[in-house]
Amino acid sequence: MTTGLNDISRDEFKLFQDYIYKNVGISLADHKITLVQGRLSKRLRALGLNSYKEYYDYMIADRTGEEEYHLISAISTNVTQFFRESSQWDFLKEQLPNILAQKADKKLRIWSAACSSGEEPYSIAIFLHANIRDFSQWDINILASDISKRVLTKAQSGVYEEKDVQGVPRNLLTSYFTARQSEAGERAYQIIDPIKKMITFRMFNLVYDSFNLFYSHFDIIFCRNVMIYFDAQTQQRLISSYHKTLIDKGLLFVGHSESLTRNKDEFKLLKPSIYQKI
Ligand SMILES: C[S@@+](CC[C@H](N)C(=O)[O-])C[C@H]1O[C@@H](n2cnc3c(N)ncnc32)[C@H](O)[C@@H]1O
The missing domain is CATH 1.10.155.10 (Chemotaxis receptor methyltransferase CheR, N-terminal domain)
Known part of the structure; x- marks a missing residue:
């Protein structure tokens, strides 16, 4: 007691x-x-x-x-939301035709590297589904990882409360979620299966796990709002690992208060918080 x-x-x-x-x-x-x-x-x-x-x-x-x-x-701090950092989604929408045109094999590999409760990878999946016209011909996989088992469990369930989906445009909410009752009798929103199937969830520690498996693998990495918790040395090491993990000219999205000041020879700044592998 x-x-x-x-x-x-x-x-x-x-x-x-x-x-x-x-x-x-x-x-x-x-x-x-x-x-x-x-x-x-x-x-x-x-x-x-x-x-x-x-x-x-x-x-x-x-x-x-x-x-x-x-x-x-x-x-750990797990604050997140659907379609966070709107300027990055505007950029992606504008650049998507160019990105797709580079991919003759019609394969896209994307990593949401600190995915928290899943709002980020689901936003990516919904965005791609809604914006790629010949979507069914593409082989797309989004790896969504986090160090916290608690948030990953929520992410894998794909069930969100009313307050979580506030930022999701109405048309996307209707197309990509099904409304249902939560166990507590509240209104809840379940991500539809075709979107869930685009994502692989796993535990991954960005500071201590090995990146070897992923070398030259990803077209785009989202590593947003987690580096702020790491010291400068750890940040620099992590960015260098991302450099190895991205394909040539791959894109790296970070949080709006984060920057890559110490990895200037590995990445060039395209727009605030959006970098491209050199
Ligand atoms: C503030 S959330 C950011 C979520 C999302 N990327 C976004 O921007 O909305 C930070 C996440 O980083 C995760 N995290 C913290 N340290 C980590 C580490 N060493 N490896 C992997 N994930 C970590 C936390 O568990 C948390 O879910």
């Missing part, structure tokens, strides 16, 4: 700070101490633990890795 949870101490916070940096690549600044406490306290209560050190030891001792998933899910 939990008698009462003390505030997280500096030393306890440091344990999580070091662990998260080493295993996820996220640099948690010192002022994030209250945020970390807030996010972990629920889990400690659920487990009936009395201190953050006890929780740390419990997580380390869990050989299944299940508790590490809980920790990562609690720490």
Whole structure:
């Protein structure tokens, strides 16, 4: 039984700070101490633990890795939305005929590299389905990956609440989602199967997993709103991996507050937050 949870101490916070940096690549600044406490306290209560050190030891001792998933899910920020960063979709719409014209084999490989709960890869799939006239003749696969098992489970279900689909234009909502009742009796929206089938979901840690399998594989990579959590060195290494992973002249989309200042000889800037492999 939990008698009462003390505030997280500096030393306890440091344990999580070091662990998260080493295993996820996220640099948690010192002022994030209250945020970390807030996010972990629920889990400690659920487990009936009395201190953050006890929780740390419990997580380390869990050989299944299940508790590490809980920790990562609690720490990471998963905010996302359908058709986020409208200028990038305008750019893609304008450039799509050129991109398709380069692909004689009619194969497109796209990576949503920190896909959170799926709004980003589903937006990509819907966009392509809606904008490629001879869609049925194309072989298209979107890899959607994230480090958090919790968000991937939601992404794979393809079920969204009313508030999640606010940004989806009406015509797309009608064509690509079916309305249904959620378990709680609320109105919910299910992505239709042909769109779901375009996407392969998997867990992938951008900082520590190997990119070897993907060399020269992708036409386009979306890596949006995750690099801000990494330090400069980690960002630079990740961008270099993307360089190897993209085909010649492949495109890289980042978040609007992110830039590639340290990889100038690998990518050229086409538009704010849109880069092309050199
Ligand atoms: C703010 S969301 C961005 C979602 C989406 N790309 C967008 O822009 O709307 C950041 C995502 O990055 C994931 N993430 C954090 N560190 C990661 C890592 N080392 N490897 C893979 N994904 C990571 C988080 O789990 C979270 O889902």
